[in-house]
Amino acid sequence: MMDPAFLRFAGVRHGYGARHVLEEVDLAVAQGEFVALLGPSGCGKTTLLNLTAGFLAPSAGDILLDGASVRDVPSHLRGIAMVFQNYALFPHMRVADNVGFGLRMQRVPGAERRRRVHEALALVQLPDAADKYPDALSGGQRQRVALARALVLRPRVLLLDEPLSNLDPALRANLRAELLRLHRLTGMTTVMVTHDVQEAFSVADRVAVMMHGRVQQYDAPARVYRRPANTRVADYFGLGNRLGGVMRACAGGHVLDSGGLSLPLPPDARPGMTVAVPAHALRLAAAGAPQGSLPARLTALTYLGDSVEFDVEVAGQTLRGVQPAGAWAEPLRPGDAVQAGWDVADLVVFPAEAPDATA
């Protein structure tokens, strides 16, 4: 039985006087779910994590774990373990003592403690690191030790604060896979804070997009990306290619009259909504090629090795696109007449204004 509201935030606010870091957060995390709190710095996501861990107290509202309020429960009795952004390993203790610290605080006897530390290190695939000091480990290894130190306590919820941000890109993919593997293995309810859209989308079952102290949208990654709740969320996902024009009803849906063209729209487009072309959905071909659907003019082209970034003027506006680099891009020069196009299904539509827009 999965509890759909295993961890629940009910009207959680945090802040002093008129300035609130968190305005009013309502969220429910299901048992075993991996949820990402995604947003720019200052959006309140880390505050929400610190409230959950018990490092801060909400100024209003409540946090419930398995139906019981943890408002007045000290951090270590909540069964909520935190992995810090910089890992916060104790530099004067060996890895085994770091991982065993929580068990020692719980007065778990020596033999069992050693066994569980060993298990935890095996779980994060660092069985031989027990006698090393954190200084002697790489960033990725430290991250694994930090995970082991949290998991060894068998918490009910695991909190991850920007777990991949201190790692170089190659390691990041590695540890992302590791986080997923651990999550599948342990089934641990996990809440991760991140500012990285890809990181959130790649690991989380659901993403809570936070801005200005509020949850703007809470849904599965694909749904959040394909149907952003508002302009702010769309902007954060880099959906900046807006199609201007007038939306008009026609047989079977709506079209957008833009720059003298009638552009078909996805079936869920409604008048007043904003339409964006994701950069990767914008395709380009030399003029006359059959694939292109709209006449366009190339205004900029940047070769990035495995991909090409380009600006085109189409239907009276400039759109930016990214495509895998191929032979097709070779002969093109800024100023060339080209054909631009996209699949209607790839268009993203969303309400123009954030519902809670504050001046």
Place this chain on the structure above:
Amino acid sequence: MRRPDARAGLVLPAALFMGLLYLLPVLSLLWGSVQTDAGLSLAGYRQFLGEDYAWTLLARTVLLSLAAVLASLALAFPVALYLRRLSVRWRTVLAVLLLSPLLTSVVVRTLAWVILLGQQGVVNAGLQALGLPALALIYNDAGVVIGLVHVYFGYMLLCLLTSVLKVDPAQWLAAANLGAGPWRRWWSVILPQCWPGVAAGAALVFAQCASAYVTPVLLGGTRTKVLATEVYDLAMTYLDWHGAAVAAVVLFGATWLFVSLMSLPARRRARQPA
């Protein structure tokens, strides 16, 4: 290209200054302590250390200094932990205030303590007003320790603060999340990481206290003699320069020994396999 020889020139003025005005006098002191009419001899040391009085002085010097080290450590650690949580601005203001005794003349400062701690002083007047018995706070060991801690507390605080500020604030939260109470956090997580600061502070405070002269004289009265006052008496009152040199070297040796002991943990840590 770096030319170390060219850079070495940068330390030349300081090296000359220290060499001429510090190292030479120390060497001449050492020389004076072993030079007798009958040539080089350790007779001075044999004679000095052969007397119980010398050992009493040495023990008192070391114990008073240790007491001052422990007292300033006990006072400065909580203050450092408090300052850690303040903004840089307030931290600086408070730290300067706490260091202000260092900026005051030793004589003025010490005489102020005489007024405060004396038999008819402010503290005892207060105690008596509350119906409590007066305490002997001056012209004894307690007076000396109070006077020493007052000044050298600042050194301890500076050293501890530097160490405490180096500890990542997330470590406190991590330890709390893992179930360590406030005392446990301090003892198991913070203190071990602050050892370099504790050792540096202890070494500085000990060295200053062991060689303090004015404070023991003014607050210790005639009964509380220490090695530094003995050196002065031998040289200035008895004009026994040889004996003064011997006593000074003993004091120097005791201080050096303590400072070396204090630097042991730091060295062991540095040798740890990486």
